[in-house]
Amino acid sequence: MRIAVTGRQGQLAMALSERAPHDMAIIPCGRPDLDLTQPETVYRCLQAVAPDLVISAAAYTGVDRAESEPDLAYAVNREGAAAVAQSVAALGIPLIHISTDYVFEGTKSEPYDEDDPPLPLGVYGASKLAGERVVRATTANHAILRTAWVYSPFGRNFLKTMLRLAKDRPTLRVVCDQVGSPTSALDLADGVLAVARNLLQRPREEDLRGTFHMTGAGIASWADFAAEIVAAAGRHGGPGAAIERIASSDYPTAAHRPANSILSNAKLGRVHGVYLPDWHQSTNTVVRWLIAADTLLEEDA
Ligand SMILES: NC(=O)C1=CN([C@@H]2O[C@H](COP(=O)(O)OP(=O)(O)OC[C@H]3O[C@@H](n4cnc5c(N)ncnc54)[C@H](OP(=O)(O)O)[C@@H]3O)[C@@H](O)[C@H]2O)C=CC1
Ligand SMILES: Cc1cn([C@H]2C[C@H](O)[C@@H](COP(=O)(O)OP(=O)(O)O[C@H]3O[C@@H](C)C(=O)[C@@H](O)[C@H]3O)O2)c(=O)[nH]c1=O
Ligand SMILES: [Mg+2]
DSSP states (O other): OEEEEEOSSSHHHHHHHHHOOTTOEEEEEOTTTSOTTSHHHHHHHHHHHOOSEEEEOOOOOOTTGGGTOHHHHHIIIIIIHHHHHHHHHHHTOOEEEEEEGGGSOSOOSSOBOTTSOOOOSSHHHHHHHHHHHHHHHHOSSEEEEEEOSEEOSSSSOHHHHHHHHHHHOSEEEEEOSOEEOOEEHHHHHHHHHHHHHHHHHOTTOGGGSEEEEOOOBSOEEHHHHHHHHHHHHHHTTOOOOEEEEEOGGGSOOSSOOOSBOOBOOHHHHHHHOOOOOBHHHHHHHHHHHHHHHHHHHHHHO
8 A cells, every 4th residue: 555645754744654564655745846835736746656545644733833824824734735635536545634633612521522513712723624624525535533732752742842841940830721632643653544544445435434533542731741751751761850730821822722622532443443542651652762862862972
């Protein structure tokens, strides 16, 4: 199976290359060959790659930056998604499109289901929701997978920020009134590839198509997640720090974020038979990986 993935250095794109089994070839497609802000490059690139399926992993992911760059956020997350969706429709192949918990307002007291009404609080979430809508309107042969709080050894993420800050500071101030499910990009890659296999092997099953939630098992506040990150760092000889639990009102940011980001993964399990592991163990795995890599770098120097 040939699988084209948009984005080269993105967390999920890197994790997909890392985790793909031998019968799946991952072909990363990125700038300048495939630029989501240049729609004509998208079809040209995907047609040349001639994949069996496309995973749309590239996106504008700067949540705070998007508030002051809405045009670019929409160009990538809506128009770029449209270009990918039109290309897969023309090629007659399935699409896996990745979306986010930030399409929700976060006021529900229970985990969000796929058919709960979205109401994004910021530009990033609104642009991603616009991308979902254009995918649904363009090709029926899709799975939209909403994930959340992605961390990995690659790219930029909260886990790496915490390890970096812990090197310089005795105390990290972290919000405790936003809850969600931290999701390792490596676990996410396994889940996405399992869905890809289902879509390719069962082309006529409509139930496998549509919108699904896919996050790590278990829940945490950002402060809980930070505490687990520094605890894992302590176990593996990394930097230590105390976590001060604060309210979102004491950590002003350009974008508002949902208080409840918890997504129900029940439909994904029932329909696709996919279950991601609990975030605690995966956090430990990623922290250990990063500290080992850092130690190697220091030995090189
Ligand atoms: N990170 C998170 O916490 C979450 C992410 N998501 C969604 O999951 C998906 C994967 O996220 P993640 O891997 O973390 O993203 P990253 O921010 O790590 O990577 C984004 C990727 O998008 C690429 N990209 C940005 N602009 C363009 C463009 N104009 N043309 C082509 N490529 C572009 C980047 O390219 P380059 O390699 O050149 O830099 C990069 O590879 C995204 O759809 C995101 O919205 C959903 C929930 C949580
Ligand atoms: C760095 C830092 C952040 N925070 C807060 C700010 C924010 O409310 C929360 C998370 O901050 P971040 O900016 O790292 O995370 P953020 O960019 O909001 O992460 C989001 O990214 C997009 C792409 C998604 O799709 C979401 O699922 C989610 O993962 O933690 C602290 O309280 N203390 C800190 O030192
Ligand atoms: Mg951020």
